[in-house]
Structures are given as C-alpha cells and as structure tokens.
Amino acid sequence: MTVASTRTKAEQALSRSFEAVAAKLPGGDAIAAARKAAIGTFAALGLPHRRIEQWKWTDLRSALKEALPPAVNARVKLSPGEIDAGLEELAAIDAHRVVFVDGRHAPQFTSRNDIGGLKITPLAEVLRTEACAGDALADEGLIGNEAVVALNTAFMTDGAVIRLAKGVRLDKPLLLLFAQTGPQGCLVTLRNRIALDEGAQATVIEAHLALPGAAAGQTNTLTDVRLGPGARLAHVKCTLAGERASHLSTWLATLGQACVYRAFQLTAGSGLVRNDVFAKFKGEGAKLDISGAFLGRAAEHIDTTLVVDHAVPACESRELFKGVLADRAHGVFQGKVIVRPNAQKNDGKQMAQALMLSPDAEFDSKPELEIHADDVACGHGATAAEIDEGLLFYMRARGIPVAEARALLIESFIGEAIDKIEDERLRAALSQMAKRRLTGLTAAQP
Amino acid sequence: MLEIRNLRVKLAEEDKLILSGISLEVPKGQVHAIMGPNGSGKSTLAYVLAGREGYEVVDGEVLWNGEDLLAMEPDERAVKGVFLAFQYPMEIPGVATMTFLRTALNAVRRRRGQTELTTPEFMKRVREEAVGLAIADEILKRPLNVGFSGGEKKRMEILQMTVLAPSLCVLDETDSGLDIDAVRIVSAGVNRLRSPDRAMLVITHYQRLLNYIVPDKVHVMADGKIRKTGGKELALELEKSGYAEFRSEALARSLASG
Numbered sequence: 001m002t003v004a005s006t007r008t009k010a011e012q013a014l015s016r017s018f019e020a021v022a023a024k025l026p027g028g029d030a031i032a033a034a035r036k037a038a039i040g041t042f043a044a045l046g047l048p049h050r051r052i053e054q055w056k057w058t059d060l061r062s063a064l065k066e067a068l069p070p071a072v073n074a075r076v077k078l079s080p081g082e083i084d085a086g087l088e089e090l091a092a093i094d095a096h097r098v099v100f101v102d103g104r105h106a107p108q109f110t111s112r113n114d115i116g117g118l119k120i121t122p123l124a125e126v127l128r129t130e131a132c133a134g135d136a137l138a139d140e141g142l143i144g145n146e147a148v149v150a151l152n153t154a155f156m157t158d159g160a161v162i163r164l165a166k167g168v169r170l171d172k173p174l175l176l177l178f179a180q181t182g183p184q185g186c187l188v189t190l191r192n193r194i195a196l197d198e199g200a201q202a203t204v205i206e207a208h209l210a211l212p213g214a215a216a217g218q219t220n221t222l223t224d225v226r227l228g229p230g231a232r233l234a235h236v237k238c239t240l241a242g243e244r245a246s247h248l249s250t251w252l253a254t255l256g257q258a259c260v261y262r263a264f265q266l267t268a269g270s271g272l273v274r275n276d277v278f279a280k281f282k283g284e285g286a287k288l289d290i291s292g293a294f295l296g297r298a299a300e301h302i303d304t305t306l307v308v309d310h311a312v313p314a315c316e317s318r319e320l321f322k323g324v325l326a327d328r329a330h331g332v333f334q335g336k337v338i339v340r341p342n343a344q345k346n347d348g349k350q351m352a353q354a355l356m357l358s359p360d361a362e363f364d365s366k367p368e369l370e371i372h373a374d375d376v377a378c379g380h381g382a383t384a385a386e387i388d389e390g391l392l393f394y395m396r397a398r399g400i401p402v403a404e405a406r407a408l409l410i411e412s413f414i415g416e417a418i419d420k421i422e423d424e425r426l427r428a429a430l431s432q433m434a435k436r437r438l439t440g441l442t443a444a445q446p
Numbered sequence: 447m448l449e450i451r452n453l454r455v456k457l458a459e460e461d462k463l464i465l466s467g468i469s470l471e472v473p474k475g476q477v478h479a480i481m482g483p484n485g486s487g488k489s490t491l492a493y494v495l496a497g498r499e500g501y502e503v504v505d506g507e508v509l510w511n512g513e514d515l516l517a518m519e520p521d522e523r524a525v526k527g528v529f530l531a532f533q534y535p536m537e538i539p540g541v542a543t544m545t546f547l548r549t550a551l552n553a554v555r556r557r558r559g560q561t562e563l564t565t566p567e568f569m570k571r572v573r574e575e576a577v578g579l580a581i582a583d584e585i586l587k588r589p590l591n592v593g594f595s596g597g598e599k600k601r602m603e604i605l606q607m608t609v610l611a612p613s614l615c616v617l618d619e620t621d622s623g624l625d626i627d628a629v630r631i632v633s634a635g636v637n638r639l640r641s642p643d644r645a646m647l648v649i650t651h652y653q654r655l656l657n658y659i660v661p662d663k664v665h666v667m668a669d670g671k672i673r674k675t676g677g678k679e680l681a682l683e684l685e686k687s688g689y690a691e692f693r694s695e696a697l698a699r700s701l702a703s704g
Contacts, residue, residue, distance in 0.1 A: 389499065391538060393496075393498050393499065394538075396497075397520050397521075397530050397532075398521075398524055399554035402521065412540030415540040416539060
C-alpha cells in the first residue's frame, strides 16, 4: 500500500512520536510487540474520517490538526487543594480516590486501599508484571473504532485496573481522577479495567478534568468494564477536558447474567469529544441503563456513539441522552441497537434530544436498529428543538423573569437525564456542575 | 379597576380582527363573567390581558389601576397582580410543582419589594392551600402538570392563583372538562379569593360555573364584541335560549364561506 504519502501532519507525528517514546513505555516484550503491531495498524488505517460511516459527523482526520507529544515522564507538582478545585462539587463526595496526573498514577493523592475484596493496581504495574493486559482488543464489537483503539494500545501509559471480588459491596464510591495539568499540552493515553465478580456492587466515578491553568491536551482513554453474574455497577463519567482539548473515549462493557449496569456521561467545556460505548450482553436477564448530558458552546463538538449488542435473550437496555447546544456547537448522537438471531424477549429503548439555543448550532442524530429476532420490543426517538415559547409564556405569566424562565427550562431539560443517576449526592454534584456551565451557555445567548 | 377601552386585536399574521372594539370595566371587589359561543374571541381577550405573543393590538387600551397594561411584559403584568388561569395549562417536564411555585412566588415577591419566603414558610403555605383544593401532597412533588388529569391541572391553576395572590384574576374556561365535583372544588377555591381588593374576570361557555361563582355582571361576547351586558340573571336566560341571537353574524359568514 502506498498510504504513507497521504498521511496528515498529525498522523505522521503520531507515528514518529511512537518511535521516539516506544522504549520508555511500560511493559515487557509481549506488550512491546503488541504496541508495535498496533502502531502498524494505525499507520495503515490513519485517523478515522468522514468516509467511515461511524465517523461521518466527526472527521478526526480534519479536526485533529496536530498531535501533541506523549506525556511519558510527567512530573507531578500539585497540591491537594488544586486537585479539589478541579473536582468542583465532586471534591465533597466521600470516595476512595485513585488519581492520575497527566497520564501517570499519582500515589500521593490516592487513598490508602485496605478494603477487603478490592484490588486496585495501576496499569503500568500490570503491564510490567502480567504477560498481556491487552486481551480485550479482539472484541468484535469494535468495528469502526480500530484506529483509535490501536493508538490506545500503542501509547497506553497508565490507568486503573480494578477488581472487586465476589459478593463484595463497596462502602463508598471509587473516584478515578484523570487530571491534565501544566502549561504544555500533551497526549495522555489511559486504559482502565473495571471488573466486578459475581454479585459485587460498586459506584465508580471516572472524572477527566483539566485543572485550572492546564493547556489544551489530547486524551485517548479506554475503559474495559466486565460485570459478572448479578453484579451491579453505577459508572459515572464526567468529561470537562478544557475548551480546546480533544478527548477520545472508548468504553467496552461485557455484561454477565442478570447484572445491572447503570452508566452516565456528563460532557461539558470540552473542545472535541468522542464518547464511544460498546456494550454487549453476554448473559440473560441483564439490564443496561446508559444516559448522559452534553453541553456545548463556541465551536465545541461532542459525539456520543453507542453500540448495544443484545447477543442473548431477555435483556433490557435504556438510553437517554440530552444535550444543550449554543453558539456554533455541534452535537452528534449515534445509537445502534443490535438484537442477534434467537435473542428473543429483548427490550431496547433509546432517546436522544437536543435543545438548540442558537441557529448556528447543529445536532445530528442517527438511531439504528438491527434486529434479527422477532419477539422483541425496541424503540427509538430523537428530537432537536428550540425552547418552547408556549412554556416560556406560561412561566412568565406567573411572574418569572424571562432569563430565569429560560434557565429553569434548560435546567429541567438536562435534569431529566441527570435524574437517572441514583446516588443522591452524586446526582446533586453533577447537577450543580452542569448548572454552572448552563449559566455560561445561556448568558451568551441573545 | 380594570378598564378596557375600544380594544381591537388581530392575529399578528392575519388581517381579520378577533376583538373588534371591546369596552369593559371591572372594579375591584367585583366578579364579571364573559360568556359567548366558541370562536367569539373570549380566550383571545384572556391572552391579550396576560401578554401572549402573536397578537397585534390595532387600537384601544387596557388600564390596570390606571397603568397601561399592554405596554408591560407578561412577567411585569404578573408582578402588577395579573393572573391568567389557563384553559390548557402547560406541562413542564423536569420542574417539580413545588419548585415551580416557589420560583414564581419568590420572583413576584422579590419584584414587589417583599422578602422571599423561607422554604418551611412556603411549604406550609402551599400545603394548607392544597388541602382546600383536594390536591395530594404527592402531586406537589411531581413535575408540573405532567401526567395530571384535566381536573388536577385546573385545580393546580387555582392553587397557583391562591399562592400568588393576584389582584386581577382572569379565568379562561376553568370549568371545561371538569365533572360536577371538580367544578365545586374549583369554584370554592375561587370564591375564597373573592375580596374587596380583587377583580375577577371569569370566561366561560356554559352557565353551570356561574351557579357556583356568582358574578356581579355578565357580558355576552360574540364576533369580538360585547353584545349584551346584564346581571347574573342574564346567564340563566342564555342557558334557556342559547347563543342563537348572538350568532347571526358568524353563522351568516360561515354559511357564505362554507
């Protein structure tokens, strides 16, 4: 193939960066070989572009003008106060913390872990000691995302590898903080694994934040979620990556029999975000509820792409995503639900709604149902609308000033998604964080 | 006092007048009823008083306590004491009824130069009033009007009216879609608000509501005009004779166009 000559500046820079840092990346020979193979895959594929169906509204090849240098030797000079400032309301949540700064585990900020049945290991350590940590990569659900995942494999430096033993219920949430810091933007590549054994229960918060003063960074993060039979996981991702930052996230979830996976994603104040979720039901009677709220302003671009694979009978999936788009912001929602042959009695519902605050904002939505079984209940819907003038008049007729009425309507619109978070304190925290950013969105509008 | 003088109104994007010269005075302490056939312009009058967009006032004026009501934004009118009980109350998903009530009350109080109520004061007040309107506590926690029955929505309008304590109450077809028990509850709620400091305009198609909310005056409206004004007995006459004598113009027009 004569592809090399057509590569963009960013694609070439990524390949060159790999040559430069490969020797410093964690892992033994097997990992080094996997990395090398992955960068080869990336070199062949290049960045995803609009001619690839799943990326038609998020053309990374044209959006990523340059590739930042990988953060391999970041030094951490932070105070706990700076961490808490970045966490905003999440700082007040009583949680076990695992902190990563610029892609490296920061043990000084990580809570001492002596909880029976809970094992947390930094990925860098796992890569040094285990033969291979990349065993999720063969998953067939990843179609369309090969290049992004290949980059993740090639450059992954750290992450949280978590295992909760059979029947253990975590007493408080686990907060995984991935902070970007410093005046020089860098490429951060993370890989996490959250494995809950049979009947285990946990709440995990995955927060990707730019600390005050941080330059725009680039993140490629992959979280591999594995739920055993009857396990129950509440997984909340909070992406506040920074105005000009780019953030590529892939979640791979495999769901065991009768497990419950409740996931939520809040995305705001981030330049370019792609949230991919591949969820596969592997055992009967499991439930997936994934929802999210995205707030875009200026020229921000936020893409949520879900593939939910009902591979076995009698599972239930629910998806509700709500976005508020101001200025020239661009929101994308792609939701694919697959029901495999003979996977009867499946029930999938999907809804994506955007509130458009500006005539220049854009929302693209593509629901996709691929159903190969006949006894199923699946439905989807999508809307993009402006604020309802009738509602606004009703509220004003009660004496509520127009700005306050608008703010309340927008808040309540997003609130319907945030209400899906069951943990009350967590719901309140995210609600406040969203509200603060909504004020920024509405203030800018005429 | 509410003074409406020669009010002529059309839809913003059409030429035809919907209100073609309404003149009306409702002094404080009085309840006036406006009755009329469908399409007579009753609801338009209610919306114009509340300040809904989409209408154009071609001529005339509306004064409330001597101030030009038409020059005010809808929320300013509410601050000045105007309240419209909607024929079709809006559903607001995601906003709990209590939150909505508190936001509205505090906005109005703040802008009237009164102190905002504390949460316990507010809750106590709303709960007391809710009991009188047979509104269950559980409903106050639900998003405003979402999934409420027709009767619940109308009772909620009266609860809002009671909590906001306006000085000019405009009730647009508050009895429509209500069974007789609900009409009694709603009417009792309205009657509790009758006061020497408050003017009320009750818009209704049927006489039934006026058995419970007994008006000081009844105006018959048709073709965008007040065609007849009388005492409460006028409503009873209409109950017998119907709107036939007021319908001639509209009927003639519809026959001509149909």
